[in-house]
Amino acid sequence: MKLFLVGALLLLSVYASDDVIVYGDSSWDDGIKQHEVALVKFYAPWCGHCKRMAPEYEKAATKLKANDPPIALIKVDCTIDKETCDKFGVQGFPTLKIFRNGEVSQDYDGPREADGIIKYMRGQSGPSARELTSQADFDKFLSQDDNAVIGFFEGESKLKDSFLKVADTERDRFRFGYTSVKAVLEKAGFTDDIVVYPPKKLQNKFEPNEFKYDGNYDTDKIKNFLVHETNGLAGVRTQGNLFQFESKPLVTVYYNVDYVKDPKGSNYWRNRVLKVAQDYKRKVHFAVSNKEEFSSEIDEHGLADRKESDKPLVAAQTSEGKFPMDKPFSIENLKEFVDDLLAGKLQSYMKSEPIPDNQENLKVAVGRNFKELIIDADKDALIEFYAPWCGHCKTLAPKYEELADKLAEEDVIIAKMDATANDVPPLFNVKGFPTLFWLPKNDKQNPVPYNGGREVKDFVKFIAAHSTDGLKGYDKNGKKTKKSTDEL
Known part of the structure; x- marks a missing residue:
């Protein structure tokens, strides 16, 4: 009976909340050693930041559990398991640390939403670029739900050297693989090339299903290609990949983008955006974003009162400001909006206090x-x-x-x-x-x-x-000047 109670207590101290593993004081030492790479969140249930992060952490845990190799996401409640939290000097919540084979590797300073956590932690696991040694390896690498950056190399080359250097510095942003297997190269049709493959869910009839790098072996050019030329005509913009959507003008279409629960609905609206975007290559950049994920951004673009609409919302960002689309979403209205944006006919939205009736010296x-x-x-x-x-x-x-x-x-x-x-x-x-x-x-x-x-x-x-023309009452050193004779 005593052994049964001990076992039951151990099971209670190590369980999965969705796919987030929970460790306590009694299970920490044995549990953490089981994971080659793990992200641990030390938290308090009353902490507002912790509550906001919790659903994102759980989403990331589900995807990283299926990663190859798997990456564990763990949490420790510091209001209960104080010994473990004290051991790692936890003073604020949430505190996140990366562990390797049971030992602290580094503090986690990456994003705190699901997509960003996934990318960052994938970058911490295994080599920066995975070698694909068979067609099965290649196919499996392509089957995941984010972009696959693949290098095809017949042998050693300057491009391969640069590819591996880029993988080392960008591993927390992109997923890299490479192959020299002759049969794989022949089937893919590449020899000394870098190619980005979007996941199958994002492939469409409006653009190619792959993006090929056409530059030389300059690492900065390769990075620029990855950041700016692999989103396609209308990429899925998330809080984790904002760095890929900094070019302006940017037209973002907000709706319930969810390729897990509603891939058909997500593509229904995105295809309409793509139909318009194909006419503005290199002139305007397009993206689709989840309405809930970018709720505050929608407010900032003057569309707060239209969030309940069952149709997508549209806003543009340019160097001149923010421009909401007033009309309901349709292919025709989106095209007219973009044309007016380029022609400078739109009035920018501006959050503003009333203009003061009177101005003082300040x-x-x-x-x-x-x-x-x-x-x-x-x-x-x-x-x-x-x-x-x-x-x-x-x-x-x-x-x-x-x-x-x-x-x-x-x-x-x-x-x-x-x-x-x-x-x-x-x-x-x-x-x-x-x-x-x-x-x-x-x-x-x-x-x-x-x-x-x-x-x-x-x-x-x-x-x-x-000062451009100098000051009348002060010299260049900021000292007051004497009044002229005329003023006496």
């Missing part, structure tokens, strides 16, 4: 007046992007206002913008608060990040040194 920029107030003005400008909740911004606020008062008579605009309530123009890379940029009046398209001191005298000195 100008308030919002989405709707930014171009007129900052870009079009024939003056130099210093702009601060801030967040109302930011402590550093609150500390800067009185000094920044004093600066605006000091330079009120100068040929320079001192302005601020709440970056949480207004769309930040694409020109500006704002990742933290406060972020400040200097814009010379003759070169507003190339804002200069301000990284100097944040005292009033620091700002004055910087502006005096960089």
